[in-house]
Amino acid sequence: MNHFFIQTKLLLTGQQAPFTGEAVNMARSRDAAFTAYGSGNGSVFLQYKSPFFENGWVDFYSFSGISTGYALPAYLTTPVTEVRAISSGNGKFWCGFTAQN
Numbered sequence: 001m002n003h004f005f006i007q008t009k010l011l012l013t014g015q016q017a018p019f020t021g022e023a024v025n026m027a028r029s030r031d032a033a034f035t036a037y038g039s040g041n042g043s044v045f046l047q048y049k050s051p052f053f054e055n056g057w058v059d060f061y062s063f064s065g066i067s068t069g070y071a072l073p074a075y076l077t078t079p080v081t082e083v084r085a086i087s088s089g090n091g092k093f094w095c096g097f098t099a100q101n
Helices: none
Strands: 006-016 031-049 057-070 074-076 082-100
Touching: 006 031, 057 074, 057 082
Parallel strands: none
Antiparallel strands: 006 082, 031 057, 031 074, 031 082
């Protein structure tokens, strides 16, 4: 019996940049699609928690040059435990992902 699940999680919810979002657990996910939107000008950086350093975070993707609108989506096919998003620039930013197991 297959037990698929699809989840959607928010990493940023319209906070004023610069802002670091909370870590979100995605350990059970296999594939994920990330989306970012900005109301202003700036970037959103995606990070995963390092398995080697206790409080270390590693950048794995950057939505650069967002100018009031959606950035092109990013895809992740490598399993990671936790992710977070960091916004920079001027304006408010949203970011989230949809993942499956």
